[in-house]
Amino acid sequence: MSEEDTTHFGYRDVKTEEKAGLVRGVFDSVASRYDVMNDLMSAGVHRIWKRFTIELSGVRRGNRVLDIAGGTGDLAAKFAPMVGDEGEVVLADINASMLRVGRDRLIDNGIRGNLHYVQADAQYLPFPDNHFDCITIAFGLRNVTDKDKALRSMLRILKPGGRLLVLEFSKPRNPLLSRAYDAYSFSVLPFMGKLVAGDSESYQYLAESIRMHPDQETLRQMMEDAGFARCDYHDMTGGVVAVHRGVKD
Template identity: 50%
Template structure:
C-alpha cells in the first residue's frame, strides 16, 4: 500500500481560519501556553467532565500488564501527565511511560505533578514534535494520544510516526472529540460549544480566545470513520473506532502487525 508523504507545506486550518501548515504549530503553541496551568479545567469545560471517563476507557484498552513484565508506553501530546499517571496506577511495576509534548509549559506542569507523586523514576518527559518522534523504530509496546491529534498540523505524518515507533503487535490508541450522531444532541452540543464554552473560558481563565479555537478545531476534525481510514492508510491494522457519549468523542484503536 502506498502511504502518504505529507511533508510539504500547504494550507491547513487553525480553527475555522485558513493558515499555512508551517504557521499552525506556533499558533497552537500559543493557545496551550495560555491554558497549560488550567488544562484539566479546560477539558472539564469542553466535555462537561466526561473526559475523565473517556480517558479511563482508553487506559483500560491499552491492556497494561499487571505483573512486573517490562512494558514501554509513549503518550504523545500528553505534557501534563494525565494519561501517564493513570497508566502507571493501573499497570504493574514493569510499566514505564515516556511523555512527549511540543509545548514546554505543558511539560513543566507534568514534571511538577510527577515529582509530587514521586513518579520520577517511571515517567520521562521529552519535548518533541509528534511529526518527528525522537525515538528509534519499534521502541514502544503502546502509543497513545488523547485530545491532541487534532492540533497536529500534519496528522497523517504523525500517524506514520506513531506506527513507526511501535513494536510489532503493539497498539496505538487515539482519543479525540468527534461528530455527534444523536439527533437533537448535535444541536444542543453545538449551542453549548459555541455560545457557552468560550464565555466560560473568559470567566474562569480570563481569556475566551483559546477556547474559541478549541471548539472550532473540534468541528474541523474528521468523523470517526474517516479518521479510522486515515489510521489504516498510515499502516495500522485491525483498526476500530468506538463512539462515546453519542459521538461527542471517539476512541480509535489500531495495531502494528
C-alpha cells in the same frame, strides 16, 4: 498560496509552517488552568473517557508506553504503576508549558522512577523503530498539522503487535445532540474560558478545531492508510468523543 502551503487553524486558513506556533500559543495561554477547565467543560466526564481508553490499551507490567500530547499527565499517571519498575512511560508534548505543568504535577504526586518527559512533535517522534508496546494520544491529534505524517511516525516506533489509541472529540450521531453540542461549544465554552482561564479566544479555537477534525470513519481510514491493522473505534457520549484503536502487524 497553494493548498499545500496552507492548513486550517480552527476555521482560519494559515500557512502550514505557522500552525504549530499558533497552537503553542493556545496552550501556553491555558496551561495553568487546563485541568480545571477540562473538569468544568466535561462535568468531569473526561476522566471516564480516559479510563476507558486505558482499559482498551491492554498495557501490562514491563511494557513501554508513550503518551503523546500528554499535557498534564492524566494518562501517564495511570500507566506508570501498571507497567511497574521494569516498564517505562514517556510523557511527550510539543508544548513546553504543558509538559512543565505535567511534570510538576506528577512529581508532586510522587510518581517518578519509570516516567520520563520528552518535548516532541508527533510528526517527528525522536524514538527508535519498534520501541513502544503502546502509544496513546488524547485530545491532541486534531492540533497536529499533518495528521497522516504523525500516524506514520507513531507506526514506525511501535513494536509489531503494538497498539495505538487515539482519544479525540468526534461527531455526534444524533442531530438533536449535535445541535445542542454546537450551541454549547460556541457560546458556553468561550464564556467559560474567559471567566476561568482569562482567555475566550483559545476556547473558541477549541470549538472550531473539533469541527475541523475528521469524523469517526474518516479517521479509521486514515489509520488504515498509515499502515495500522485491525482498526476500530468506540463512540462515547453519543459520538461527542470516540476512541480509535489500531495495531501494528
